[in-house]
Amino acid sequence: MRPIEFRAQNINGAWVFGNFNILKEKLGNVTVGNVTAGSYISNSAGAPFAYKVRPETVSQFTGLTDENGKKIFEGDIVEIDVHDHLDGNVIKGKVIFLEGAWLVTDSGSFAISLWSEINEIEVIGNIHENPELLEVAE
Incomplete structure (x- = not known):
């Protein structure tokens, strides 16, 4: 639990x-x-x-930690190494809770289960202090 x-x-x-x-x-x-x-x-x-x-x-603890042992909370911004999934890319997204599951999303174009990527995820900030981390480079 x-x-x-x-x-x-x-x-x-x-x-x-x-x-x-x-x-x-x-x-x-x-x-x-x-x-x-x-x-x-x-x-x-x-x-x-x-x-x-x-x-x-206010954000809730997911019960998980990143690859460095840092607790992952709702609203955290994370980087995921998806080398096995998307040609070696590193993606950034926000941790959300949706329909009974913790997900990482990049504002709607993808959502990936936080549980499936736990060994390849790193907390790099949160939406309250570092919203610029989610901005798309033009």
């Missing part, structure tokens, strides 16, 4: 990892730090060790 883990940028721009929770309203009369409604990533201890995060940066 794969571990459930999330990552997101906190409101200061730093990446944090752990459990994800959306707080829709203040927790009654309980005051723990500056806890307000919003999206949070916390460690296993939970509040007060939770970080308010930018909801658009």
